[in-house]
Amino acid sequence: MDIEEKKLLSSYAKSELVGGLILGEYARRAKDNFLRDKLIHHSAEEIRHASYITTLLEKNGGSITAHDEKGSHYYAKAGFPKSEIEVLAMTEAFEPVALLHYKVYVDTKGVSDDVKNVFHKIIKEESHAGWITNWLDTQLDKSAVDEARNRYRKVIEEVYLQELERLKKLEGLVREIAINADKYIKRHGLWE
Numbered sequence: 001m002d003i004e005e006k007k008l009l010s011s012y013a014k015s016e017l018v019g020g021l022i023l024g025e026y027a028r029r030a031k032d033n034f035l036r037d038k039l040i041h042h043s044a045e046e047i048r049h050a051s052y053i054t055t056l057l058e059k060n061g062g063s064i065t066a067h068d069e070k071g072s073h074y075y076a077k078a079g080f081p082k083s084e085i086e087v088l089a090m091t092e093a094f095e096p097v098a099l100l101h102y103k104v105y106v107d108t109k110g111v112s113d114d115v116k117n118v119f120h121k122i123i124k125e126e127s128h129a130g131w132i133t134n135w136l137d138t139q140l141d142k143s144a145v146d147e148a149r150n151r152y153r154k155v156i157e158e159v160y161l162q163e164l165e166r167l168k169k170l171e172g173l174v175r176e177i178a179i180n181a182d183k184y185i186k187r188h189g190l191w192e
């Protein structure tokens with residue numbers, strides 16, 4: 001595993017962790033029993049993904065670096081969500097992009113079996129956003145839902161495409177992953 005792949009894995013682990021922590025904070029605040037239960041499970045799953053990747057890195061002599069000190073990543077750009085609608089619109093937008101990226105990653109030639117096994121496990125659990133779409137679709141404040149959905153999709157699209165451009169300029173496996181992701185998006189779009 002080269003240094004760039006380690007850095008990339010570290011950034012995924014941090015995204016999973018921060019996503020899980022934000023969901024956990026909203027679970028703590030939730031007044032509604034259904035929502036609280038769902039958020040606890042969802043938060044735990046994201047933090048579990050962070051722990052899978054951390055273990056993988058440790059096995060390969062890597063570790064998790066400090067989170068996004070430059071403030072250029074998704075959560076810094078999106079800001080801490082101000083409402084349940086916002087946290088769920090943000091998560092709903094984030095999920096398909098993470099899933100797409102992880103799928104492209106494991107299909108890229110040269111990825112080790114160790115890494116593949118971890119991401120296959122994560123991918124299986126990443127189709128957990130159905131309840132979020134249902135919840136958002138049933139909110140009375142439709143314009144707040146639409147506004148939040150559009151805003152987060154825009155942020156995630158912008159940050160992700162920028163990140164792919166950055167990775168394409170590097171060497172080795174991460175460059176191949178970025179090229180494959182780019183090809184996938186050109187064929188299917190980012191939100192398919």
Ligand SMILES: [Fe+2]
Nearest residue numbers: 016045046049
């Ligand atoms: Fe996850």
Ligand SMILES: [Fe+2]
Nearest residue numbers: 046095126128
């Ligand atoms: Fe997820």
